[in-house]
Amino acid sequence: MKIKSHKFTFSLHTLLILFLTGGIIVFVGLGIHLLLKVQQVNQAATTERFTNANMELTRALQKLTQNATDLGLRFSAWDEVQQQLLTPTYYAYWREQRMRKVRQLPEYVVDIELYNFDGKTLVQPHTSSLPNPLPTDKSYFTSENNHSFLYRFTPVYDRIDTRKIIGYTGIKLDVLPALLAIYHFSHTRADSIKSISFAESLTSIDEVLPYVEFEPLPSPQSSHLESLIKWNLLHFSILMAGMVLLLYFLFSYFLKRPLATLVKQINTLRAGNPSPLLESQFPLAVTEIDTLKESLIRYQYDLDKVHSKLDRQNVELWHLAHHDPLTGTYNRRAFDDDWVHLTELFQDQRISISYLLFDCDHFKAINDTYGHQIGDDLIKIIASNLQQCLRKGDKLYRLGGDEFAAIILNTSTEGVAYLAERCIKTIQFYPFRDLGIREPVSICVGIANAEGTDLNELKALPRHADLAMYHAKKSSAKIQVYTQKMGEDSSILSSHIVNAVLAAIKDDDRILPHYQEIRRCNTNTVSFYEALVRLKDVDGMIYPGDIFPVINRHALGAEFDHGIIAAIQRDLEADIIPHGTGVSINLSAAALIEPDLDRHIVGLLPYLHSHTIVMEVTETSIISHLNQATDNLKELQRLGFIIALDDFGSGYSSIRYLANMPVDIVKFDIAMIQTMRESPRNRKIVEHIAKMIRDAGYLLIAEGIEDQKTLELVIEMGATHVQGFHIDKPVRLPHKLPNASNQ
Amino acid sequence: MSTLPITRRMALAGLALLILLFSLPLGADTVQEKLPSGRYGVASFHQAELSKPAILVLHGFLTTHNFNTVMSIAELLAENGNTVLAPTMTLGINARQGGLSCDAIHTHTLEGDLEEIAFWIDWLNNRGHKHIVLIGHSSGSLELLAYLNKNPHPAVKKLIATSLVYADGFNATTLVEQQIAAAQQKHRQGDRSLQSYTLSYCRNNFLAPPYVYLSYTAWTRERVLTALKQSPVPVGIIMGGKDNRFQEVWVQELQQTGAEVLIIPGATHFFDSHHEFDLHDAILSQLE
DSSP states (O other): OOOOOOSSOOOHHHHHHHHHHHHHHHHHHHHHHHHHHHHHHHHHHHHHHHHHHHHHHHHHHHHHHHHHHHHHHHHHTOHHHHHHHHOGGGHHHIIIIIHHHOOSSOTTEEEEEEEETTSOBSSSSOOSSSOSSOOSOSEEEEEETTEEEEEEEEEEEOSSSTTOEEEEEEEEEEHHHHHHHHOOOSSBOGGGOEEOOOSSOBOSHHHHGGGEEOOBOOOHHHHHHHHHHHHHHHHHHHHHHHHHHHHHHHIIIIIIHHHHHHHHHHHHHHTTOOOOGGGOOOOOOSHHHHHHHHHHHHHHHHHHHHHHHHHHHHHHHHHHHHBOTTTOSBOHHHHHHHHHHHHHHHHHSOEEEEEEEEEETTHHHHHHHHHHHHHHHHHHHHHHHHHHHSOTTOEEEEEETTEEEEEEESOOHHHHHHHHHHHHHHHHTSOGGGGTOOSOOOEEEEEEEEEESOHHHHHHHHHHHHHHHHHHHHSSOSEEEOOHHHHHHOOTTOHHHHHHHHHHHHOGGGBOOEEEEEEETTTOOEEEEEEEOOEEETTEEEOHHHHHHHHHHTTOHHHHHHHHHHHHHHHHHTTOSOTTOEEEEEOOHHHHTOTTHHHHHGGGGGGTTTSEEEEEEEHHHHHHTHHHHHHHHHHHHHHTOEEEEEEETSSOOOHHHHHHSOOSEEEEOHHHHHHHHHOHHHHHHHHHHHHHHHHTTOEEEEEOOOSHHHHHHHHHHTOSEEESTTTOOOBSOGGGHHHHTTO | OOOOOHHHHHHHHHHHHHHHHHHTTTTEEEEEEEOTTSSEEEEEEEOOOTTSOEEEEEOOTTOOTTSHHHHHHHHHHHHTTOEEEEEEOOTTSTTOOSOOOTTSOOOOOHHHHHHHHHHHHHHHHHTTOOOEEEEEETHHHHHHHHHHHHOOOTTEEEEEEESOOOTTTTSOHHHHHHHHHHHHHHHHTTOOOOEEEEETTEEEEEEEOHHHHHHHHTSOHHHHHHHHHTOSSOEEEEEETTOTTSOHHHHHHHHHTTOEEEEETTOOTTOOTTHHHHHHHHHHHHHO
């Protein structure tokens, strides 16, 4: 049985690894996706924080600018500024010493300068870092040594005449410290604020802003979220790794290991080695696996029972296949098997082999006369007696019908002859009358011996035994041992005849039907011709006497009949058979009982309207398979064929069969004609039989008419048709009879 | 000397603060006048009836008329119905608005201050006030005494000197003497460079040229006592009982000058806390 299985299969371990790997990949993928999402959120948050920081820095610079303005105003309003502007005697000291000590201005104001109302510093040369004279812009940014400074210049008004400018103050603020001092950064990392050098003085914040580097403060929420996610991912990864290992362990321990044990058990079973599953001990904590194990045990138990049953059935089947059901002896198959084995044995060892072929004389006649049951009983008795006559261990084979064989190893020819003689005598003296058989029952034995290692000699043993049997049948001695002379004289089973028959079956052109006239007695005209077979051979013609023993021996009746029918059809097509006459064809028993007989005679149907076509069958061919034969004969009658019963009176002819069979013509066998001459009583019987047949509506053909006296006798008997060499000899071309006699 | 419980003192101090805050606007104006020095002087002025003495209240060393003690006195007197003028000495700064720190550059002199005092007394007199009482606090008392010693205006009828000091009264005599000697030498040499001196509460950080320092330190203990004795008008002196800037002998010496010396027990140099009321009572008492 071919089991449809998946193209790709995976082991449990591989599947587990795949599933776990898949799970890990999904987890890692999700983790990466999550991290990417977090990074995106962080990126957005960073952008927002950068924007916020930028805005914050703008606000801080605005505040710084305002702060510088306030500081300038406050500084300008200071009494000591008024003092210095009005009495600058000690201005240098005041600016250098006093201003360093006094905390009038914040520390991020790194330098100051006072200008008189003309915009000149109070002392010359001025030593401060502020410009001299007073610049046009009252407020601007500069960059010095990577430091940004904000300059703020504020007018100082007279305290009485408040519209009168008496001088100016200038303050210089270090931008970064100032920013850190006046502004609390909540979006910008204070220590990240750095200035980039720029060449010119810048007056607006928008101009300054690009030259300030800064970093936004990290978002505690997003940083916390990211770290939280990473932390959780790490822990989940560790947890998952642990889970994977745990799953792998649990799976291996609770599933894979038991399943592997079960699979191993099953494989052991498959290998035909039943193993003690019940004794297998492993932890089956999984219900399904436990159930599977129980099922497997039950299955194994059932399988064992089935195996036992199958073994018994195999033994029985082998017995049936190798034994003949009727006799209980070994059959043809057993013979073939043993023969093969023997052939192999013969090649290796020097052994002597004797092949004994047994055949019951006239079994067919007995079977036909007393019926199948008696025939079967007869066969069983013969088999039983033959087995008893053989030695213990000698096998008896029924090759078919009434034919038996025995192979005797390492026994002298005398011993074998003794065995054969014992068999013949046993059968001869058996009380077959108990079966109702009145005629004596005997058997013939053909023996062939082989000794040595010549395989060809071994293979020829059956044929040699056949020839010996053939000679035994023909002679009075019931036992014949094959001799080389038998092989040389044999024509009946010569290989070239067999070859010719087989060739004719293959190529029906080799069959040359000859036609013998069957004449009407009342009009002395040709009614039809009986087709008599001839085979064309390189050495000439082969006649039925040589042909039919081969056909019978090799059971080629049906195939040969098909060739004859084809050859006759060809002759009908060639118009060899004259119109208004007909042809009779002998059908063997094998052909008669073919279920598809009509298929082989369909080519004859077109000629039924122009020719009488007669199918001749023998009584025994009908009786052997009465039902099938009767059905086929009826079908032939329905199609228009005429049915003739041939050889009536040659065997155990039964009136009962004749009455029941669909027959139109009865052909008296020559033996019936000869019987008439033996005694007046016999003549009366035959004449009455003939009359009975004729009165029953049958046509009666007397065949075997070889002289005028016999012709007159059968006409007187009441034959409607006659046939024989006295009437006509078989010829190939009947309508060219005068010219064809030379052919 | 009587003492008050701390809780009561605190309550009185709070009340005084409230009175100060809500009474300032009462008729007090800020006047600015061009002084003889060319600079503008600033003063708080409350105009009242001419029948009552006009009071000139002068602040102490390097402060302004906004100094607490001065302001409270001015307010007290304004409420009392007196015309009150509380000028701020310019100390060389035009319309000076705040106190001057010790380590600022000081180019002002006591003589300059006396000129400004004389200007403001004239200013009051020019407004019809013929009865003028001078009230000074700390160095302000000293400068008013110096003014009286020089050439006082006839309208000045009395001096009430609170926490009266002399130039070196705050510090060790030896140190001041040494610095004065050094300053005198530099001054003689024409040196006008800035030096750090010890003067009043300025300890070695009074930044001034020698002549400035010398102008203030000229009013020594003896000179003050002498001036008190020679004062053309009555002098009332109000001193804090716990003014630690002087030794007790100073009060005794003051009492010996003939001046009416009133000691407010427990009061400090600034008459802070509830002693301010005692001061007020004392001043009002002096004015009667």
